[in-house]
Structure formats: structure tokens, C-alpha cells
Amino acid sequence: MSVVECMSAEKLYIEKELSWLSFNERVLQEAADKTVPLIERIRFLGIFSNNLDEFYKVRFSDVKRRILINQDRGVNDNSKHLLGKMQSKALKLNLRFDELYNELILEMARRRIFLVNETQLNETQQKWVKKYFMKEVLPHITPLMLKDDIDVLQFLKDEYAYIVVDMKKDEASKYAILEIPTDHLPRFVMVPEQKGKRRKTIILLDNIIRYCLDDIFRGFFDYDELNGYAMKMTRDAEYDLSHEVEHSLLEQMSEGVSQRLTAMPVRFVYERDMPEAMLTTLCDKLGISNYDSLIPGGRYHNFKDFIGFPNVGREYLENKPLPPMRSADFDGYDNTFDAIRAQDILLYYPYHTFEHITEFVRQASFDPKVLSIKINIYRVAKDSRLMNSLIDAVHNGKSVTVVVELQARFDEEANIEWSKVLTENGVHVIFGAPGLKNPLQATTH
Numbered sequence: 001m002s003v004v005e006c007m008s009a010e011k012l013y014i015e016k017e018l019s020w021l022s023f024n025e026r027v028l029q030e031a032a033d034k035t036v037p038l039i040e041r042i043r044f045l046g047i048f049s050n051n052l053d054e055f056y057k058v059r060f061s062d063v064k065r066r067i068l069i070n071q072d073r074g075v076n077d078n079s080k081h082l083l084g085k086m087q088s089k090a091l092k093l094n095l096r097f098d099e100l101y102n103e104l105i106l107e108m109a110r111r112r113i114f115l116v117n118e119t120q121l122n123e124t125q126q127k128w129v130k131k132y133f134m135k136e137v138l139p140h141i142t143p144l145m146l147k148d149d150i151d152v153l154q155f156l157k158d159e160y161a162y163i164v165v166d167m168k169k170d171e172a173s174k175y176a177i178l179e180i181p182t183d184h185l186p187r188f189v190m191v192p193e194q195k196g197k198r199r200k201t202i203i204l205l206d207n208i209i210r211y212c213l214d215d216i217f218r219g220f221f222d223y224d225e226l227n228g229y230a231m232k233m234t235r236d237a238e239y240d241l242s243h244e245v246e247h248s249l250l251e252q253m254s255e256g257v258s259q260r261l262t263a264m265p266v267r268f269v270y271e272r273d274m275p276e277a278m279l280t281t282l283c284d285k286l287g288i289s290n291y292d293s294l295i296p297g298g299r300y301h302n303f304k305d306f307i308g309f310p311n312v313g314r315e316y317l318e319n320k321p322l323p324p325m326r327s328a329d330f331d332g333y334d335n336t337f338d339a340i341r342a343q344d345i346l347l348y349y350p351y352h353t354f355e356h357i358t359e360f361v362r363q364a365s366f367d368p369k370v371l372s373i374k375i376n377i378y379r380v381a382k383d384s385r386l387m388n389s390l391i392d393a394v395h396n397g398k399s400v401t402v403v404v405e406l407q408a409r410f411d412e413e414a415n416i417e418w419s420k421v422l423t424e425n426g427v428h429v430i431f432g433a434p435g436l437k438n439p440l441q442a443t444t445h
Helices: 005-012 017-032 038-073 079-110 123-140 203-209 213-217 248-261 277-288 303-308 337-343 355-367 384-395 412-424
Strands: 115-118 163-171 172-179 188-191 200-204 223-235 263-270 294-298 372-377 400-402 430-433 439-444
Touching: 005 172, 017 038, 017 079, 038 079, 038 163, 038 263, 038 303, 079 115, 079 294, 115 213, 115 355, 123 188, 123 203, 123 213, 163 188, 163 203, 163 277, 188 203, 188 400, 200 203, 203 213, 203 223, 223 277, 263 277, 337 355, 355 372, 384 400, 384 412, 400 412, 412 430
Parallel strands: 115 200, 263 294, 372 400, 400 430
Antiparallel strands: 163 172, 163 223, 188 200, 223 263, 372 439
């Protein structure tokens, strides 16, 4: 094939990584669409951010690993060029994200909803925030001091936002990292307003911590000035997964989940006002390489929390929730089996209620005519009625076989735990073939 033919062929294809970013760009378009209710537009920013996190964990880290492996083998390919295009497109989307965020904050203010920072509180609100911090927040704050003998990668968690604190004394600085404890406290906190004021004020947990930095360090360290800067790190989701033949799939996936806690970073996002010396120290501590994505940003990270942004205004600012529909094809029958014996029933998801499926398995778990149940599981809730019904079926003397997809992206840990629970209760558990996805389906005999 000639060079011209090769170039023509390349134009027919789009790298899946760039295609994925284009998909996420569509999410940003929803956030920009003024026909979409305001609060929903803000939530689309959260969806975009959550998607981008997964992109870096999986797609970006895969290309980075390809580059490092090929370097060791002395192989040249286009991975470096692809990585550069990925970084360029992601940076462009981040800039658009920042524009939309600022636009939506102003639009909220027009609707008398104010997302404020620590410098925008009046005297009454300052006192309230101090009390809230001392009672609710401080018990969950423990600074991690940046010392030479501290391996920061062993302590920092993926998918968490942090504030790096610069304690200045004369010309010297000491650094400390504070985890924003959103696993214990809400990210968005309503601040009381004076009576009669028709406005709503929301402050992020990040800014409550910034306002109360002195309450954390006073009495323990000597400093003239305190300043906090936001940061976030994203790790390689597939880092060093073991695929040795002698390991069972369950052992491999359990090891893989634990390794994510210490996997190398592929993205480091920091507040663009962060001092150069602090940034250099953090990059050195985190082992940021030339192939990692180093992104300057604003003072807020972990925007995925904005998926749950509260609507404290009028109802029209968000879409009315669509109640799940019930299928009329089940009406008039004593049980699910009679209904499907009478006719085939097609359910449309996410529009129909999942209650039809859970009820089907619940009835099968005690129906004396049912001898066995076989089902594939991909993602299930931590408190799953369906899984409990399968265990009940075993207790009722039925044979139950479950094919569990351990490689359900980022739900592996829950699936591993359910596999253990099912096995302990007499369910025959089979693990899905590595690299293949199993759709949810159930059969009874």
C-alpha cells in the first residue's frame, strides 16, 4: 500500500479515545443548552466531570502504558502523537467547562441562588460557618504533612479533592494536605439568610475549610500566613493487574481493586494560583511524568459531586422526575408466570419499573414448580432485593446458578463481595470470561 493510500485510510477512522472525548463534549452541549432547566445544566457539568475521570483512569492510562511498554521494547508507534491529541482536546473541553461554570453561576444569581466562597459571607454567616465547622467538619480533618520521608501516594485517594495548605513563616514554607471529607459530609451546605431575604445561599464544603484553616493549625505550628490551594489526582485504574495463570479470576480482581489505591497517577489537576514551589514539590512527590496530564484549573475539583447539586429554588429549575411505568401486560394475573405464559412481554428500560424483574425472581424463589434459577449479574445494588431472593431460593431447596461479571468497571468490589455472600449461602457462582461483558438475564426451570 502506498503512503497516499495509507493516509487516505487513516482519514476513515477516528481513534476511540478521541471519539470518547467527542461523546463527552455532547454532555457539555447539554450544559450549554438554554432550553434545559438551570439546575439540570449544572448537573450535566457533574456528569461531564465524572465521565472525564473515568476517561483518564481507563483510556488515557492505557495509552500511557502503551508508550512506556513500547519504549522498553524499542518499538515506535503513534501512541505519543495520540496522547498529545488527547491532552489537547481534553484541555479544550476543560476551558469550555470553566466558561459554562461561570455562566451558570451568574444565571443562578439572577434566580436569587448564590454559590458563595469564604470571602463573600456577611458577619452573621461567618459566625454560623465557624460553628458548623467546629461541630461537623473539624472531627473529620487530619492534616497530612508533606515531609521528605512521607510517601504521599500511599495516602492520597483517587476521586477525592484536597486542599494543599502553605504555612508561611518568614521566607520558609511548610506544606500540609487536607482531604475534603465528602464521604462524611455534604459538599453543598445551605447558609442561613436573614429573615425576609428572598435568596438562597450555598457554600461548598471546600470553602468552609478554607475559611477555618487557622482553627486547624493554630497552636500546633508557628506561621505568619496560611493559604490553601485545591488539587486532585487521578490514578491508573488498571495499574499492574495480575493475569498470572495460577491466580483465580476472583483473586486477580481483588488484587486489582486493592492496587488502584496505590496505582500511579495519570492526571494531576491543581489550582492555577498555586505557588510554583508548591506545585514542583507535589509533582515530585506524586511522581508526575512527562506523559501525565498536568492541568491548571479553578479552586474547585471533583465536580462529579455537582451531579447531585440541590435545587433550592423553584420547581421549574429542574426536570420533573419521570415515574417508572408499570407494564399493563402483567395486570389481571395471579403471578408473573401466568402473565408470561399467556404472552411474550417486552420491557423497555429505563422507562419500565425494574420491579417486574425483582418480583419475577422473588416469586421464583418460593414457587414450588420452580426447580432451578440461572441468572447473569453485571451491576447490582449493595442492598439488592434480587440477590437476597436468590439466597432465599437456595434456602427453599432450589438450584441457583449465578454468572457474576467481576469486571464491571468500578463495581468490581461490590461484585466480589456479593460473590462471596452468594457462595457462602449455597449459590453456584461462575465468573464471567475475562474481557467479555455479560448482560443481565434470568431463566427459571
